[in-house]
Amino acid sequence: MRVLQMNGVLDRCKGIILGEFSDCGSEFTYENVETMIRQLVEPYGIPMLCGFPAGHGDVNLPLVMGAPVTIDVRSDGATLTFNIDGEQRDIATSAVIASPTPLANRMQLAGKVL
Helix, strand or coil: CHHHHHCCHHHHCCCEECCCCCCCCCCCCCCCHHHHHHHHHHHHCCCEECCCCCCCCCCCCCCCCCCCEEEEEECCEEEEEEEECCEEEEEEHHHHHHCCCCHHHHHHHCCCCC
């Protein structure tokens, strides 16, 4: 993050999406990874979505690389809206986290047709 900060990337950043972090160890001087990143980006006023179910967890939703995305972060959850070939696809974290999403739904959210 410091490299991004020093190179002016955070000045242009409009939002940050963090996945789930596990087994990160305790070598940090911070409580956790999310706290560390939040403290670094706080002066920039960048909205940050933490714990998005992407990666290696039980619920693994795609992040559509290259697709324009709108992030709506609120205290009760967040919504990502991807624009995939002119079509809007919404992912509300509150609904996704509440129950595991079947593969067919994950593929549809990613814009894939089965």
